[in-house]
Amino acid sequence: MITISEIPKEEYLKPCTAACAGCSSSLCLRYVLKAAGPDTVLVIPACCTSVIQGMYPNTSFNVPVYNIAFAAAAACASGMSRAFRSEGKKTNVIVYAGDGGTVDIGIQALSGAFERGTDFLYICYDNEAYGNTGMQRSGSTPLGALTTTTPAGKTEYKKDLDRIVAAHNPPYMATASSAYPLDLYKKVKKALSIEGPKFIHIMAPCPPGWRYDSDRTIEIGKLAVKTGMWVLWEREHGNLTVSGPSKGAMARPQPIDEYIKAQGRFKAATPEIINELQQTVTKNLERIRKEAEGIC
Template sequence: MSAIPEEEYLYKCTSACAGCSSSLCLRYVLKAAGPDTVLVVPACCTSVIQGAYPGTAMNVPVYNIAFAAAAACASGMSNALRSLGKKTNVIVYAGDGGTVDIGLQSLSGAFERGTDFLYICYDNEAYGNTGMQRSGATPLGARTTTTPGGKPTPKKDLDRIVEAHNPPYMATACSAYPIDLYKKVKKALSVEGPKFIHILAPCPPGWRYPTEKTVEMGKLAVKTGTWILYERELGKLAISGPSKTAMKKPAPLEDYLRGQGRFKNLSQEVLNEMRQQVERNIQRFSREEAGAC
């Protein structure tokens, strides 16, 4: 792989929270995509932190769109650019609220139509820009402003929903592994058709951990098997390096949970159910990669 470009397309003047991992992710996404790129951003943290024109922190064109419409907008934009013979990268950069919940219908439609674009969901597991209300991506047991006693239901499996559309390329990533993210964005943009990358983006104020722990928190998610890094090309699964190692001998789940205030005072019953979820996912991905299912 060639060296990561020095050019910056996300400037330092964002109004992001200290320790914001989604901004770190976007920095590497844009480095991989380069200047011939347009971002479609629905209502989310990114639509707030970018700042107002002409003082925006973005050095690529950005189209801010309604919560539910990002993929539909990108679909029309991609078709228009392709009809003009332009190969401009059209990238949706959306949070979990605008993907897992409100924007799911337009995402499904764009993938069914075969739109040539990249959809990236940066997942901080709640509605971050409006005060950390629970979303469909909020995990079991997590405290949010609307689940003060802990969310009673598991996280929606967005990746299986996207997988059902048979995209030519999809992957997971994590802000704590920026080189892995950079490579996956480069690969996705080399493929024609609808692509999808799901990024775990730890959030200090929402997850209630110290701002300097953002990278550590992301690595613990991977090391415990809570978040599995992989690529799926033409339906074939390949587990990414950090998760290959972690899945053989996962770190204790408590290592990941204890540093987050949102998981304070979990009951033993919920903790056991969370452990079982992690174990089931590890087994499922291991079997699939081995060709056993």
């Protein structure tokens, strides 16, 4: 069993990024790269990460990075992986993309790469909006959340990306959170040990976009898990297992009120919307529980 003290000390993300204070996606990438190691190439479409690496010719990343157009990350990774494998190289090809470039603009390339069986890891760090361009609404934005393009609150539900990916039957997929770095590290290590297309969906709270103080990033992430707004699990060859931090929430989730009230983006959410969100959480937890128990 790996403990936090056993995570490699090597740093592939230098402490000179252009990330916002309290940025959880850069924290996640730090642990992703620790798990992947130096023989890794990142494919990054337009997103916050394409900015926080710094201004050319300087960079805060200590692995090769290929910056690619919004819609093309998974297609680029397919060609890159095929090229490496044809030369007998086991180099890790990792797409690190936001929800805008995954749930919306890049979903066709993601689907194509998974259908082709590309040997790569696709990671979506989900801050539930287009963070890099001003926090516009994305398909991943939850019901009731304020964005710059939904100033009265979004009226549609968040797209269920995980069930879309699951329909492609990848050998491994998982969810993770910036609030639980050890869980994330283990899942990346496992994913990279499996051949074929892998997918990890990370919740990445965003202080300016979600409108909370930057020192509360980890607290917000943990609240999401404790309330069941975000469930940590992994599905290996079709078998789903709930991860440790979410086991308590599955049995006795906290009401979502504290999570909602901690974020300014939900300040316009009515009691009816909050009730809808709570009902959705309850149904999702029950669906995951049944799948983990083999009932469905």
